[in-house]
Amino acid sequence: MTTEANRPPVPPFTYDEAVQKVRMAEDAWNSRDPEKVALAYTPNTRWRNRSEFPKGRSEVQEFLSRKWATETGYRLIKEIWAHSENRIAVRFCYEYHDENGQWYRAYGNENWEFAETGHMDVRHASINDVPIAEADRLFLWPQGRRPDDHPGLTELGL
Template structure:
């Protein structure tokens, strides 16, 4: 439980507020600021991300710092899959390149659980990725927030 200000929208989520929460998460991750992103989670948040199990904001920030140091020019799209009460399920894809210029696209699903103040308490992610050619990239907006008129996952056939 946090003593911080509430992070709107709050649970229980409607379709509209779940979509808002997903877009806010996408925007945060596309900003690639580990300290800022970590503030969206409870101080004792629990994650599962591939083979890592960060707990708490400090470990989340460390994880994201390592991630974005390796995953260069990272661009992400998230899409609501389902919601119920204080839980949201999303599917997502992101593209990045490594320091050798090799491009990748990762696909995944996340299950989120929020506290009453709108902070994420638990995040369980499953991710698969594969190499792509630079010419096959689909996420070509300038670094930062995805423009509102850029197609989402379903529109891109992903």
């Protein structure tokens, strides 16, 4: 049991609360602020992200700092796939370019498990990067939060 304040919405999730949690995560990740993003996870969170296995907020923050130092122009869209009382399954895509200017679209799925406080305790992510031409980019909003009127993954055919 943690003494941290709750991070609403908290489990058990309704469908609308799960959708809200997904959008909150998308917004936080689009901020590209590793310290802010890490606060959404339990102090002892456990991750699997590709071939890395960060444990705890400090390792998550270090991981995100490295990630966003090399994934320039990062823009992300997340969409709920399914949910239960304390778990949410998400599909996502993000676009970024590397130091050579090569653009990529990363496609992935995440499985999330939440503590009773609403902090994410477990995150499993499977991700594939596909090189794309700059002209094929679809995520063109200014850096930061995706505008409410910007299409989601389903509307974009992704």
